[in-house]
Amino acid sequence: QQKVQQSPESLIVPEGGMASLNCTSSDRNVDYFWWYRQHSGKSPKMLMSIFSNGEKEEGRFTVHLNKASLHTSLHIRDSQPSDSALYLCAASNMGYKLTFGTGTSLLVDP
Amino acid sequence: EAAVTQSPRSKVAVTGGKVTLSCHQTNNHDYMYWYRQDTGHGLRLIHYSYVADSTEKGDIPDGYKASRPSQENFSLILELASLSQTAVYFCASSEDRSNTEVFFGKGTRLTVV
Numbered sequence: 727q728q729k730v731q732q733s734p735e736s737l738i739v740p741e742g743g744m745a746s747l748n749c750t751s752s753d754r755n756v757d758y759f760w761w762y763r764q765h766s767g768k769s770p771k772m773l774m775s776i777f778s779n780g781e782k783e784e785g786r787f788t789v790h791l792n793k794a795s796l797h798t799s800l801h802i803r804d805s806q807p808s809d810s811a812l813y814l815c816a817a818s819n820m821g822y823k824l825t826f827g828t829g830t831s832l833l834v835d836p
Numbered sequence: 837e838a839a840v841t842q843s844p845r846s847k848v849a850v851t852g853g854k855v856t857l858s859c860h861q862t863n864n865h866d867y868m869y870w871y872r873q874d875t876g877h878g879l880r881l882i883h884y885s886y887v888a889d890s891t892e893k894g895d896i897p898d899g900y901k902a903s904r905p906s907q908e909n910f911s912l913i914l915e916l917a918s919l920s921q922t923a924v925y926f927c928a929s930s931e932d933r934s935n936t937e938v939f940f941g942k943g944t945r946l947t948v949v
Contacts, residue, residue, distance in 0.1 A: 769940040828878040
């Protein structure tokens with residue numbers, strides 16, 4: 727069964743700092759990675775997706791993907807208190823079914 | 837933005853009772869999903885459906901049934917609720933194309949006592 731591992735489990739960064747989150751899949755058939763953000767008591771919302779080797783940047787958020795190692799990372803620069811949330815990584819190899827990791831809980835300390 | 841509505845938003849059920857969670861989407865999406873979320877387990881897929889009148893098992897289907905009577909509606913049924921099924925349940929939908937964004941409802945907090 728496909729597994730998605732995320733690290734660290736929790737992370738505290740100062741306001742204005744850089745947060746780096748990691749995610750690895752054990753399924754070599756995975757072709758897409760997703761990052762979802764879930765604020766406390768809310769539903770998950772997609773942040774970014776990536777399927778090509780390399781990096782993708784959207785504002786303060788950058789995602790990297792290494793397909794050979796099935797590793798993706800999310801980097802948040804100039805972190806804000808509103809970025810405090812649970813960050814969920816998901817992977818898919820059948821297009822429609824997402825398998826989620828257990829998440830990284832990010833706290834941005836003002 | 838895509839709209840997925842769940843009801844009820846919270847429910848307390850007794851052990852051994854029957855529970856039905858409902859989901860309605862107005863996105864005209866073919867795919868619908870039920871996930872459960874527990875602390876330390878992220879989101880786990882219970883059942884999903886890609887067409888009305890058909891459902892598929894996800895990764896943790898035991899103890900759950902699903903029903904898709906129309907494209908818009910997808911229900912999750914717990915015939916005999918157990919304490920271990922206390923969790924937050926999310927319904928979601930997506931278009932019928934690979935690797936498209938999945939949109940989630942606001943969740944139902946189910947407590948089995």
